[in-house]
Amino acid sequence: MKFCSVCGHGVSLSIPPGDNRERFVCGSCGTVHYQNPRNVVGTVPVWDDKVLLCRRAIEPRYGYWTLPAGFMEMGETTAEAASRETLEEAGARVEVQSLFSLLNVPHVHQVHLFYMARLLDLDIEAGEESLEVKLFEEHEIPWDEIAFPTVGQTLRFFFADRAAGSYGLHTGDIFRSLREG
Template identity: 90%
Template sequence: MKFCSVCGHEVSLSIPPGDNRERFVCGSCNTVHYQNPRNVVGTVPVWDDKVLLCRRAIEPRYGYWTLPAGFMEMDETTSEGASRETLEEAGARVEIQSLFSLLNVPHVHQVHIFYLARLLDIDVDPGEESLEVKLFEEHEIPWDEIAFPTVGQTLRFYFADRAAGNFTLHTGDIFRSLRDG
Protein backbone atom coordinates (compact mmCIF):
# COMPACT_ATOMS: atom_id res chain seq x y z
CA MET A 1 0.00 0.00 0.00
CA LYS A 2 1.39 3.40 -0.96
CA PHE A 3 -1.43 5.87 -0.49
CA CYS A 4 -4.20 6.44 2.04
CA SER A 5 -7.64 5.47 0.75
CA VAL A 6 -9.18 8.19 2.95
CA CYS A 7 -7.15 11.29 2.04
CA GLY A 8 -4.72 10.19 -0.70
CA HIS A 9 -1.50 11.01 1.13
CA GLU A 10 1.41 8.57 1.34
CA VAL A 11 1.33 5.95 4.07
CA SER A 12 4.21 4.38 5.96
CA LEU A 13 4.66 1.24 8.01
CA SER A 14 4.70 1.84 11.75
CA ILE A 15 3.28 0.39 14.95
CA PRO A 16 0.27 2.54 15.94
CA PRO A 17 -0.15 3.46 19.62
CA GLY A 18 -1.81 0.62 21.52
CA ASP A 19 -0.99 -1.93 18.80
CA ASN A 20 1.76 -4.54 18.54
CA ARG A 21 2.08 -4.96 14.74
CA GLU A 22 3.29 -2.82 11.92
CA ARG A 23 0.39 -1.30 9.96
CA PHE A 24 0.15 1.14 7.09
CA VAL A 25 -0.53 4.50 8.76
CA CYS A 26 -1.33 7.81 7.11
CA GLY A 27 0.78 10.60 8.60
CA SER A 28 -1.68 13.21 7.34
CA CYS A 29 -5.09 11.98 8.61
CA ASN A 30 -3.76 9.30 11.04
CA THR A 31 -5.90 6.54 9.49
CA VAL A 32 -4.61 3.07 10.32
CA HIS A 33 -5.10 0.69 7.38
CA TYR A 34 -5.63 -2.83 8.68
CA GLN A 35 -5.00 -5.75 6.34
CA ASN A 36 -6.79 -8.93 7.34
CA PRO A 37 -7.15 -12.43 5.90
CA ARG A 38 -9.76 -13.04 3.23
CA ASN A 39 -12.46 -15.68 3.63
CA VAL A 40 -12.89 -18.28 0.91
CA VAL A 41 -16.29 -19.97 1.27
CA GLY A 42 -17.60 -23.05 -0.48
CA THR A 43 -19.47 -26.30 -0.26
CA VAL A 44 -19.05 -30.04 -0.38
CA PRO A 45 -22.10 -30.61 -2.62
CA VAL A 46 -23.40 -34.16 -2.30
CA TRP A 47 -25.86 -36.23 -4.34
CA ASP A 48 -26.32 -39.79 -3.05
CA ASP A 49 -22.76 -41.15 -2.76
CA LYS A 50 -21.24 -38.59 -5.12
CA VAL A 51 -19.54 -35.22 -4.64
CA LEU A 52 -19.76 -32.43 -7.20
CA LEU A 53 -16.44 -30.96 -8.37
CA CYS A 54 -15.62 -28.16 -10.82
CA ARG A 55 -12.72 -28.11 -13.29
CA ARG A 56 -11.23 -24.61 -13.07
CA ALA A 57 -11.39 -22.30 -16.11
CA ILE A 58 -9.26 -19.63 -14.40
CA GLU A 59 -5.87 -19.28 -12.79
CA PRO A 60 -4.54 -20.24 -10.41
CA ARG A 61 -4.61 -23.95 -11.14
CA TYR A 62 -6.40 -23.75 -14.50
CA GLY A 63 -7.76 -27.17 -15.52
CA TYR A 64 -7.55 -28.65 -12.02
CA TRP A 65 -10.54 -29.88 -10.01
CA THR A 66 -11.95 -28.09 -6.99
CA LEU A 67 -14.96 -27.85 -4.77
CA PRO A 68 -17.13 -24.85 -5.69
CA ALA A 69 -15.79 -21.96 -3.62
CA GLY A 70 -14.68 -18.36 -3.82
CA PHE A 71 -14.20 -15.15 -1.92
CA MET A 72 -16.92 -14.05 0.44
CA GLU A 73 -18.59 -10.76 -0.49
CA MET A 74 -19.57 -7.87 1.76
CA ASP A 75 -23.07 -8.04 3.25
CA GLU A 76 -23.37 -11.83 3.05
CA THR A 77 -22.93 -14.58 5.61
CA THR A 78 -20.43 -17.38 5.09
CA SER A 79 -23.25 -19.81 4.25
CA GLU A 80 -24.84 -17.35 1.81
CA GLY A 81 -21.47 -16.90 0.11
CA ALA A 82 -20.92 -20.65 -0.08
CA SER A 83 -24.34 -21.14 -1.67
CA ARG A 84 -23.77 -18.26 -4.11
CA GLU A 85 -20.35 -19.58 -5.16
CA THR A 86 -21.82 -23.05 -5.73
CA LEU A 87 -24.50 -21.58 -7.98
CA GLU A 88 -22.01 -19.36 -9.84
CA GLU A 89 -19.34 -21.99 -10.41
CA ALA A 90 -21.41 -25.13 -10.85
CA GLY A 91 -24.92 -23.93 -11.63
CA ALA A 92 -25.91 -26.05 -8.65
CA ARG A 93 -28.67 -25.26 -6.21
CA VAL A 94 -27.91 -26.57 -2.73
CA GLU A 95 -29.36 -26.80 0.73
CA ILE A 96 -26.62 -25.73 3.13
CA GLN A 97 -26.25 -28.16 5.99
CA SER A 98 -23.53 -27.93 8.64
CA LEU A 99 -20.21 -26.12 8.75
CA PHE A 100 -17.74 -28.84 7.83
CA SER A 101 -14.17 -27.54 7.58
CA LEU A 102 -12.35 -24.36 8.53
CA LEU A 103 -8.75 -24.33 7.35
CA ASN A 104 -6.28 -21.51 7.92
CA VAL A 105 -3.93 -20.79 5.01
CA PRO A 106 -1.61 -18.17 6.51
CA HIS A 107 0.93 -18.00 3.67
CA VAL A 108 -1.76 -16.64 1.31
CA HIS A 109 -3.64 -14.67 4.01
CA GLN A 110 -6.84 -16.72 3.69
CA VAL A 111 -9.27 -18.80 5.71
CA HIS A 112 -11.11 -21.53 3.75
CA ILE A 113 -14.58 -22.42 5.03
CA PHE A 114 -16.58 -25.34 3.59
CA TYR A 115 -20.15 -26.38 4.36
CA LEU A 116 -21.74 -29.75 3.75
CA ALA A 117 -24.49 -29.19 1.21
CA ARG A 118 -27.22 -31.35 -0.31
CA LEU A 119 -27.72 -30.87 -4.03
CA LEU A 120 -31.37 -30.07 -4.67
CA ASP A 121 -31.19 -31.59 -8.15
CA ILE A 122 -28.51 -32.63 -10.63
CA ASP A 123 -29.36 -29.98 -13.19
CA VAL A 124 -25.85 -28.48 -13.02
CA ASP A 125 -24.02 -26.30 -15.51
CA PRO A 126 -20.49 -24.89 -15.38
CA GLY A 127 -20.31 -21.16 -14.78
CA GLU A 128 -17.75 -18.79 -16.31
CA GLU A 129 -15.03 -19.91 -13.89
CA SER A 130 -15.49 -23.64 -14.60
CA LEU A 131 -14.64 -25.70 -17.67
CA GLU A 132 -16.91 -28.53 -16.52
CA VAL A 133 -18.68 -29.87 -13.46
CA LYS A 134 -19.04 -33.52 -12.61
CA LEU A 135 -20.29 -35.81 -9.86
CA PHE A 136 -17.63 -38.21 -8.55
CA GLU A 137 -17.82 -41.31 -6.39
CA GLU A 138 -14.93 -41.58 -3.93
CA HIS A 139 -12.92 -44.02 -6.09
CA GLU A 140 -13.30 -41.69 -9.12
CA ILE A 141 -11.87 -38.54 -7.48
CA PRO A 142 -8.90 -37.29 -9.58
CA TRP A 143 -6.66 -36.86 -6.52
CA ASP A 144 -3.58 -35.89 -8.56
CA GLU A 145 -5.58 -33.14 -10.26
CA ILE A 146 -7.03 -31.43 -7.17
CA ALA A 147 -6.38 -27.69 -7.35
CA PHE A 148 -5.69 -26.75 -3.73
CA PRO A 149 -4.51 -28.49 -0.54
CA THR A 150 -7.60 -27.27 1.36
CA VAL A 151 -9.87 -28.97 -1.16
CA GLY A 152 -7.96 -32.25 -0.97
CA GLN A 153 -7.97 -32.14 2.83
CA THR A 154 -11.68 -31.34 2.97
CA LEU A 155 -12.48 -34.22 0.62
CA ARG A 156 -10.38 -36.61 2.74
CA PHE A 157 -12.26 -35.43 5.86
CA TYR A 158 -15.58 -35.96 4.07
CA PHE A 159 -14.89 -39.51 2.92
CA ALA A 160 -13.43 -40.51 6.32
CA ASP A 161 -16.46 -39.11 8.13
CA ARG A 162 -18.85 -40.77 5.69
CA ALA A 163 -17.13 -44.13 6.26
CA ALA A 164 -17.37 -43.62 10.04
CA GLY A 165 -21.03 -42.62 9.76
CA ASN A 166 -20.49 -39.38 11.68
CA PHE A 167 -19.83 -35.90 10.27
CA THR A 168 -17.97 -33.46 12.50
CA LEU A 169 -16.39 -30.03 12.18
CA HIS A 170 -12.76 -30.17 11.05
CA THR A 171 -10.25 -27.38 11.65
CA GLY A 172 -6.58 -27.01 10.93
CA ASP A 173 -3.78 -25.18 9.22
CA ILE A 174 -2.45 -25.65 5.71
CA PHE A 175 1.14 -24.54 5.29
CA ARG A 176 3.03 -23.81 2.09
CA SER A 177 3.86 -26.90 0.09
CA LEU A 178 6.24 -27.27 -2.83
CA ARG A 179 3.24 -27.35 -5.18
CA ASP A 180 2.07 -23.97 -3.86
CA GLY A 181 5.25 -22.29 -5.08
Protein backbone atom coordinates in the same frame (compact mmCIF):
# COMPACT_ATOMS: atom_id res chain seq x y z
CA MET B 1 -0.23 0.06 -0.09
CA LYS B 2 1.07 3.48 -1.05
CA PHE B 3 -1.79 5.90 -0.53
CA CYS B 4 -4.52 6.44 2.05
CA SER B 5 -7.97 5.46 0.81
CA VAL B 6 -9.50 8.13 3.07
CA CYS B 7 -7.52 11.26 2.12
CA GLY B 8 -5.16 10.19 -0.68
CA HIS B 9 -1.92 11.08 1.10
CA GLY B 10 1.01 8.68 1.33
CA VAL B 11 1.10 5.96 3.96
CA SER B 12 4.02 4.36 5.75
CA LEU B 13 4.53 1.26 7.82
CA SER B 14 4.64 1.90 11.56
CA ILE B 15 3.33 0.42 14.78
CA PRO B 16 0.33 2.51 15.87
CA PRO B 17 -0.02 3.42 19.56
CA GLY B 18 -1.57 0.54 21.50
CA ASP B 19 -0.77 -1.98 18.74
CA ASN B 20 2.03 -4.52 18.38
CA ARG B 21 2.23 -4.96 14.58
CA GLU B 22 3.30 -2.77 11.73
CA ARG B 23 0.34 -1.30 9.87
CA PHE B 24 0.00 1.14 6.99
CA VAL B 25 -0.68 4.49 8.68
CA CYS B 26 -1.53 7.75 6.99
CA GLY B 27 0.76 10.55 8.16
CA SER B 28 -1.83 13.16 7.20
CA CYS B 29 -5.19 12.00 8.59
CA GLY B 30 -3.92 9.27 10.95
CA THR B 31 -6.05 6.46 9.48
CA VAL B 32 -4.69 3.02 10.29
CA HIS B 33 -5.23 0.64 7.36
CA TYR B 34 -5.67 -2.89 8.70
CA GLN B 35 -5.10 -5.80 6.36
CA ASN B 36 -6.85 -8.99 7.39
CA PRO B 37 -7.13 -12.51 6.00
CA ARG B 38 -9.72 -13.14 3.30
CA ASN B 39 -12.40 -15.78 3.66
CA VAL B 40 -12.75 -18.37 0.91
CA VAL B 41 -16.06 -20.19 1.30
CA GLY B 42 -17.59 -23.12 -0.50
CA THR B 43 -19.50 -26.35 -0.24
CA VAL B 44 -19.09 -30.09 -0.36
CA PRO B 45 -22.14 -30.66 -2.63
CA VAL B 46 -23.43 -34.21 -2.32
CA TRP B 47 -25.89 -36.26 -4.37
CA ASP B 48 -26.37 -39.82 -3.11
CA ASP B 49 -22.80 -41.20 -2.83
CA LYS B 50 -21.26 -38.62 -5.18
CA VAL B 51 -19.54 -35.26 -4.67
CA LEU B 52 -19.71 -32.40 -7.18
CA LEU B 53 -16.39 -30.96 -8.35
CA CYS B 54 -15.56 -28.13 -10.75
CA ARG B 55 -12.66 -28.07 -13.18
CA ARG B 56 -11.13 -24.58 -12.98
CA ALA B 57 -11.24 -22.25 -16.00
CA ILE B 58 -9.14 -19.59 -14.26
CA GLU B 59 -5.77 -19.23 -12.61
CA PRO B 60 -4.46 -20.18 -10.22
CA ARG B 61 -4.53 -23.90 -10.99
CA TYR B 62 -6.29 -23.70 -14.37
CA GLY B 63 -7.61 -27.14 -15.40
CA TYR B 64 -7.45 -28.64 -11.91
CA TRP B 65 -10.45 -29.88 -9.94
CA THR B 66 -11.89 -28.12 -6.92
CA LEU B 67 -14.95 -27.90 -4.74
CA PRO B 68 -17.10 -24.90 -5.68
CA ALA B 69 -15.76 -22.01 -3.60
CA GLY B 70 -14.62 -18.43 -3.79
CA PHE B 71 -14.14 -15.20 -1.90
CA MET B 72 -16.84 -14.03 0.46
CA GLU B 73 -18.38 -10.66 -0.43
CA MET B 74 -19.26 -7.84 1.94
CA GLY B 75 -22.79 -8.12 3.34
CA GLU B 76 -22.91 -11.93 3.10
CA THR B 77 -22.89 -14.59 5.74
CA THR B 78 -20.43 -17.43 5.15
CA ALA B 79 -23.32 -19.78 4.35
CA GLU B 80 -24.81 -17.31 1.85
CA ALA B 81 -21.42 -16.91 0.18
CA ALA B 82 -20.97 -20.69 -0.03
CA SER B 83 -24.37 -21.09 -1.68
CA ARG B 84 -23.71 -18.22 -4.11
CA GLU B 85 -20.31 -19.57 -5.11
CA THR B 86 -21.77 -23.04 -5.69
CA LEU B 87 -24.43 -21.57 -7.97
CA GLU B 88 -21.93 -19.36 -9.84
CA GLU B 89 -19.28 -22.02 -10.40
CA ALA B 90 -21.41 -25.14 -10.87
CA GLY B 91 -24.91 -23.88 -11.63
CA ALA B 92 -25.90 -25.99 -8.64
CA ARG B 93 -28.69 -25.17 -6.25
CA VAL B 94 -27.92 -26.52 -2.79
CA GLU B 95 -29.29 -26.71 0.69
CA VAL B 96 -26.37 -25.52 2.79
CA GLN B 97 -26.01 -27.59 5.94
CA SER B 98 -23.44 -27.52 8.73
CA LEU B 99 -19.96 -26.04 8.59
CA PHE B 100 -17.68 -28.98 7.78
CA SER B 101 -14.10 -27.70 7.56
CA LEU B 102 -12.29 -24.54 8.58
CA LEU B 103 -8.69 -24.46 7.40
CA ASN B 104 -6.23 -21.63 7.98
CA VAL B 105 -3.89 -20.89 5.07
CA PRO B 106 -1.58 -18.25 6.55
CA HIS B 107 0.96 -18.15 3.71
CA VAL B 108 -1.69 -16.71 1.37
CA HIS B 109 -3.55 -14.76 4.08
CA GLN B 110 -6.76 -16.80 3.78
CA VAL B 111 -9.19 -18.88 5.80
CA HIS B 112 -11.08 -21.58 3.86
CA LEU B 113 -14.53 -22.66 5.07
CA PHE B 114 -16.48 -25.51 3.51
CA TYR B 115 -20.09 -26.38 4.33
CA MET B 116 -21.80 -29.70 3.78
CA ALA B 117 -24.49 -29.20 1.15
CA ARG B 118 -27.22 -31.28 -0.40
CA LEU B 119 -27.77 -30.84 -4.12
CA LEU B 120 -31.42 -29.98 -4.71
CA ASP B 121 -31.41 -31.35 -8.26
CA LEU B 122 -29.05 -32.44 -11.00
CA ASP B 123 -29.53 -29.29 -13.06
CA ILE B 124 -25.82 -28.40 -12.98
CA GLU B 125 -23.60 -26.64 -15.50
CA ALA B 126 -20.19 -25.04 -15.60
CA GLY B 127 -20.15 -21.35 -14.77
CA GLU B 128 -17.71 -18.79 -16.16
CA GLU B 129 -14.94 -19.90 -13.80
CA SER B 130 -15.34 -23.62 -14.55
CA LEU B 131 -14.43 -25.68 -17.61
CA GLU B 132 -16.75 -28.49 -16.53
CA VAL B 133 -18.56 -29.83 -13.50
CA LYS B 134 -18.95 -33.48 -12.63
CA LEU B 135 -20.23 -35.76 -9.90
CA PHE B 136 -17.59 -38.18 -8.58
CA GLU B 137 -17.79 -41.31 -6.49
CA GLU B 138 -14.91 -41.65 -4.04
CA HIS B 139 -12.90 -44.04 -6.22
CA GLU B 140 -13.24 -41.64 -9.20
CA ILE B 141 -11.80 -38.55 -7.50
CA PRO B 142 -8.81 -37.28 -9.57
CA TRP B 143 -6.58 -36.90 -6.49
CA ASP B 144 -3.50 -35.90 -8.51
CA GLU B 145 -5.48 -33.12 -10.18
CA ILE B 146 -6.96 -31.45 -7.09
CA ALA B 147 -6.33 -27.70 -7.26
CA PHE B 148 -5.66 -26.79 -3.63
CA PRO B 149 -4.48 -28.55 -0.45
CA THR B 150 -7.56 -27.36 1.46
CA VAL B 151 -9.84 -29.04 -1.09
CA GLY B 152 -7.92 -32.31 -0.92
CA GLN B 153 -7.95 -32.23 2.88
CA THR B 154 -11.67 -31.45 3.00
CA LEU B 155 -12.43 -34.33 0.63
CA ARG B 156 -10.32 -36.71 2.76
CA PHE B 157 -12.22 -35.56 5.87
CA PHE B 158 -15.53 -36.07 4.04
CA PHE B 159 -14.81 -39.63 2.88
CA ALA B 160 -13.39 -40.63 6.27
CA ASP B 161 -16.46 -39.26 8.06
CA ARG B 162 -18.78 -40.95 5.58
CA ALA B 163 -17.04 -44.28 6.19
CA ALA B 164 -17.36 -43.76 9.95
CA GLY B 165 -21.05 -42.86 9.59
CA SER B 166 -20.75 -39.51 11.38
CA TYR B 167 -19.83 -36.04 10.17
CA GLY B 168 -18.06 -33.52 12.38
CA LEU B 169 -16.37 -30.15 12.14
CA HIS B 170 -12.73 -30.32 11.03
CA THR B 171 -10.20 -27.58 11.65
CA GLY B 172 -6.53 -27.17 10.96
CA ASP B 173 -3.74 -25.29 9.31
CA ILE B 174 -2.34 -25.76 5.83
CA PHE B 175 1.30 -24.76 5.54
CA ARG B 176 3.28 -24.70 2.31
CA SER B 177 6.56 -23.07 1.62
CA LEU B 178 6.40 -20.07 -0.68
CA ARG B 179 8.66 -21.93 -3.13
CA GLU B 180 5.88 -24.48 -3.74
CA GLY B 181 3.62 -21.79 -5.19
